[in-house]
Amino acid sequence: MLHAVHNKAAIEQREQISILENTIKSQGETLISQRNQLEDIQNKCRQFKRANGDTSTSSNSSDPAFYAYLEAPETNPKSNMVVKFDTPITNIGGAYNIEKGLFTVPRKGVYVFSWTIVSSDRGVIFTQIVVNSEPIGSMITHAEQSYDFHTTTTVAVKELNQGDxxxxxTNPHSRALGYINSGVHFRSSFSGWSLK
Structure with missing residues (x-):
């Protein structure tokens, strides 16, 4: 009789162990499935951010930086037109808006900006870098006497306040001659970053 009770207890323990093993296996499968779903959601979030101009990396750096270029030539540059560099490569902090072509300063500090303009052949393109409504630098890309593209790059450094x-x-007083060129082998671009 004692032997039968002992066997019954052993059978019940094995059944409980089997139930626990199945529960653990099921929870492990659920955990793997949830991890895969989380990775899927994270990938979709990254794709959404990239599609909306946020190409920030997982860098721990809080220093804002951006680099964007024109995907295609700006064939009709009007006077006083904001040049919208529409293809972001870097946008750490998300402060550069590709839809508007504007960088909004996220925090007070000293910033470096660089822009490159490629003119069409026989083109003359005058551009300015503007903070709020004040020009802080300008350049001219001049190919008027040439049947070739010309490229000019300029740098500006300025202490800025948050929200600037x-x-x-383009020139606020007259239209450009020709157009702003950009293509696979030459890019008209705009970049900026915070100095530490």
């Missing part, structure tokens, strides 16, 4: 807006615009 920085952008590149």
């Amino acid at each position: 807006v920085v952008f590149i615009r």
Whole structure:
């Protein structure tokens, strides 16, 4: 009789162990499934951010930086037109808006900006870098006497306040001759970053 009771207890323990093993296995499968779903959601979030101009990396750096270029030539640059560099490569902090071509300063500090303009052949493109409504630098890309593209790059360094807006615009007083060129082998671009 004692032997039968002992066997019954052993059978019940094995059944409980089997139930626990199945529960653990099921929870492990659920955990793997949830991890896969989380990775899927994270990938979709990254894709959404990239599609909306946020190409920030997982860098721990809080220093804002951006680099964007024109995907295609700006064939009709009007006077006083904001140049919208529409293809972001870097946008740490998300402060550069590709839809508007504006960099909004996220925090007070000293910033470096660089912009490159490629003119069409026989083109003359005058551009300015503007903070809020004040030009802080300008350049001319001049190919008027040439049947070739010309490229000019300029750098500006300025202490800025949070909320200041920085952008590149064409000559506010007259239209450009030709157009702003950009393509696979030459990019008209705009970049900026915070100095530490």
